[in-house]
Amino acid sequence: MKTRFALIPVAAISALSLSACAENYAVEGGVGGAALGAGVAAVTGGNVLRYALAGAAAGALAGYFVDKNDGCDGYDEDGYLDDDCFDTQGYPADPRY
Template sequence: MKKLLIAPALVATTFGLGACSENYAVEGGLAGAAAGAGVAAVTGEDIETYALAGAAAGGLAGYFIDKNDDCDGYGRDGYLDEDCFGDDGYPDDPRY
């Protein structure tokens, strides 16, 4: 029974972070955790393991999806948001 409480706890602790992010990492993680827990419940596997694996996969996938399609400048990792290339004060897109 304790394992069934992990997914709601994950949702409760990360839900507030979604409003601040520039991508869908949090939402992807939540959806992945729910999907993983659902698969584990149906197949009789370990719910905690599947929820964590689903959260990791969903969070990683959501990280690469830009929410607002606006120029958000440089991120904490030092990379320039691809929506900024060519805007005033930013370099041209080096990929073209």
């Protein structure tokens, strides 16, 4: 019973990580966050699994927003333009400036 509930966040993180692993650091952030969380739990005497899952979630979320290749990847599946494409040939000017 306890194991089943522990796997729910892992499945959610896996889905997020695999959805765009080619363009960002979600997978690497999740692994690093899990290791950091487990290390903190070991030092402080906390629940290692809980800290590792929390660290993995935080790391994957942070890594999701870091662009891996700094190149123009065009439009994503939601219709948003990659920030690296603005002001390049065939794409509009950056509306933020």
